[in-house]
Amino acid sequence: MYALHRLAVRCLSTRGRVRRMYSDQNVVVSPFPDVDVPSTMLPEFVWRGLPAWQDKICMECSLTGRRYTFAQSRDAARRFAVSLQRMRMEPGDVLAVVLPNIPEFGIVTLGAVEAGLTLTTVNPNYTPGEINKQLVSSGARCVITDVERYRTVQQAVAQIEKLHVPIIVAGSSTIPDKAVNFHRLVDGSVDISTPLKASPSSSPDDVVIIPYSSGTTGLPKGVMLTHRNLVANMMQLHASDIDLSVPTSDSYQDVVPGLLPFYHIYGLTVILLDKIALGSKLVTLPKFEPATFLNSISKHKASLLFLAPPLVLFLAGHPEVGPQLLESVRHIMSGAAPLGASDLDRLLAKSPPRMGVSQGYGMTETSPVIMHSRKASTNKAAVGPPIPNTCGKVLDLETGAALGPGQVGEVCCRGPQVMKGYLNNPEATSAMIDEDGWLHTGDIGYYDEKLDFYITDRLKELIKVKGLQVAPAELEELLRSHPQVTDAAVIGVPDERAGQVPRAVIVPKKPGSLTEQEVKQFVAERVSDHKHLAGGVVFVESIPKSAAGKILRRQLVGI
Template identity: 45%
Template sequence: MATHIFCGIQRLSRVLDAGIRPLNSTLRRASTSKQTRIVTGSNNEKIIMSSCGDASYPETLIHEFVWNNSENYPNHIALECGINGKKYTFAQAKDATSYIGRSLRNMGLKTGDVIALVAPNFPDTILSCLGISSGGFIVTTINPMYTAEEMMIQLLRANAKAIITSTSIASTVFAAKRACLSHETPFIVIDDKIGSMPDGSIPFSDLITRGKSLPPVNLNRTCDDIVALPFSSGTTGLPKGVMLRHRNLVSNIMMVQTSIDVFQFPTSTFQDVIPAVLPFFHIYGMNALMLPRLSFGAKIITIPKFVPETFIDVLDKNKVTALFCVPPIILFLTASPLVKKQHFHHVHLILCGAAPLAETDVDRFYEKYNIDSQICEFRQGYGLTETSPVDFIGTGRKYSSIGQNIASCQVRLVDVMTKKDISTSGQTGELWVKGPHVMKGYLNDEDATKNTLTQDGWLKTGDIAYFDEDFDFYITDRLKELIKVKGFQVPPAELEALLRMHPDVEEAAVIGIPHERYGEVPKAFIVVKENKKPTEDDIKDFIKGKVSEYKQLRGGITFVDNIPKNPSGKILRAKMK
């Protein structure tokens, strides 16, 4: 398997005349033994190295990387719409992205211009993303569920020169465009058969049709040029444009592949089949699912938004081999009567990320469907938009752990109070990471960049973590979300996992609220299961004895209809406060 991967990389370097680059060229360890996992850096840092060693990647552009091996399986299906069944083979998809890039250039757009991609998950959304890259442009992905005002803020901050959207949301996007961009700004619309095409817009299909007769684009781009501009709040503040280079995306794909090595290129008898419900505008959907899986020849079945019946229909009609999830989807798979054991018959991997998932939730899934965990692996991952995104992937049965740092991802734990490095298992500190997958910085925001990136390239994640004796890492919580009770730190995620174990609780969120004597105390928001009516005392009694005295829910319990979350499943605690 590994030989197959690296043969493909070597072919890529010959085709593109680009060298294969080791990711950790400045700092190496002698072995993977525990004694040498922690290395002392030049400034006396205690750097925790990956047990997977170093990965390698070709110095090339992301769209060239994605299509490099596709000549070996040109007639395999690359993209399929889970709603209307529209399909593209790898040969068709590769050609289409080239034609899109040519057409965008023909509109007068220039190298390095930012193009806003505001669309649900469709095959044409993926083609747009790669077409933007092939034309020498930068894609800024925008949440299609945003209001026009929210879209307008990102369009202005990114300085967008064109927009690609779809008919179902075109009226909202057009309102944003009209309010902040010039009348001449190209407005390109994918026909998703919902809604109508606004006057003056350009049908997306025209880009492919016209591009066939246009000359190829002569790109003057390198792997250190910016290719993607997703927006993230980082550790604090309002959303900021995260400048990601071709190098960041390509290197992270190979860092993950080197670390887990569970995917293979298609053959005449096998192809990975993956439903893509994680939104492509989010970095998890973009560079943990969409681009890596296309690079290794998977068939991606797009799902515009999570609707239980649609998701189950895709599972029914396809031999799905891997699932990329967030915690709410795992909880749905466990609870829904629509889901059957047969849906997981071909699944070899379930990867969950973006928010914490308790070990009890994973155990409940395996127990319900009586699935062999050796055949269907479950892994939690961890990453950030700023790291393209993956930093850690779990192994084994430590489901509450984010696992170990992936190949070539260097890690430090820094004490929040003393600012000194931690090199002892069990002690918590702020997680810092370093590698070629780390962003260039925040767009037009020097202060935020300096607060997040050190001069020597360490990215401060804002997450509190510790590692155990096996160097498996555990996130205790966000630095800014920890509840301080009488000087003790209370991670909301710990209480939330316990609350979900209550037989009447569907979902839970915990925040800290001010308290005259204790500083802060935990308060819970509970969504109860259908036809269940637990009382506040029922919930409090359930927690008693399971956690320390200072972690009790002295802030009370409020029963609510839903828990506010962002598109990746992360609880919006600020909203709850």
């Protein structure tokens, strides 16, 4: 216990002050040495190693073979930045990225940020209504998408006057008549020596990315992540005991399939930006198809796999997956949702003996990583200790007291990767981050004597479908808009393939006035696939609620 207290003092003093609180006794500080976080802007950090590997492949499309070297990617990003400013995009303006995982995603991201823009990343499978909500909330003034989603985006922006430039379309040589061709914005006619207009107050603490998350509860909210947040999290992941990468050299380059969506913070920070910064080769996959995914591993000799639990389960259960297919894979990292040790054991049984596995834990609000298991750890059930410069604690759900090893409560964290706050939502920010800077994750867990954390349950109401967030409040609002629905609640139910799927509990206006299929179709026509009611529909006479009107979801489990 003395060690925990001593470490706690160091943790609190790194923020410029030492607080003597009862909770100090049970604050867990990372066992790893602190890392120095440079005060640099994101593009400067990502491109800093470019001279050493500029002729190596940076990004390659798994379907078309379209590829860019690091030098080509860097020049294209600069040209895109110049072109955006020529289109009268100003530093601080928001660009919405509605793209699948294609090689241009990295160029768009780094080019827009170099132009001083802020990005909001949008799920490319969203409906027009869902895209419209995020565009309005984020204040987006321009959108980039691909040909396949152009009509959907057109419908989404039709009623938004703030979008003062046409929609940009990437990833294809043939584009709609009214769209702006991305490839013309990055071709050789754009002079990369053109000076860029910079904001006079630009700082590493400026917001650079606004992904959307429901946090612990409620509707999706814009998460304000700064240059410093993202740079810090990448530096933290390079600590020797958890760094999974091998340095790029003349004779070696890590190969990483980019399947997890780049619009999601896990895919954006841990896979896209960090691997570009390390000189790794990214093989982009725009969607999950078993044959294409397996081919990306074998054909490109993938060395690292960053996955979510459903993909681990897929590999563990697929008959074609064995030591030969995984021969080149050095390590597999699983994140985005908890994964059981037995599931990892099933995969390891089919893997080469030298292949390692790790788990990590985080959230959009933490850029995203908070905890990460040591790469040599044999404790597959744990998500590991806090990463460098990070401290954690577990709070009693009733009293708020910080708990000791083995005691279950809400997991909280603090570190330089914690968001600036929710966009235009100070109330939600203060509910998430307390006055001492602790972020309350809404997840239930504990830590052991070795400082390894375990995530056991979810206090927050979010449903995780294949690692993607589904906010019950969003579906409930939609369901209540149905003319035959009086009230509704949505809960997550276990699913072998997806982890969880949404189930609706409905109070109809008249008994027998609705069928399950009618409710499912109503939802399916208005939201993307992962939000569909795959868990079914149950009709009840009333929804259990607290005195304050909060839905008592635990009473709905098993209904």
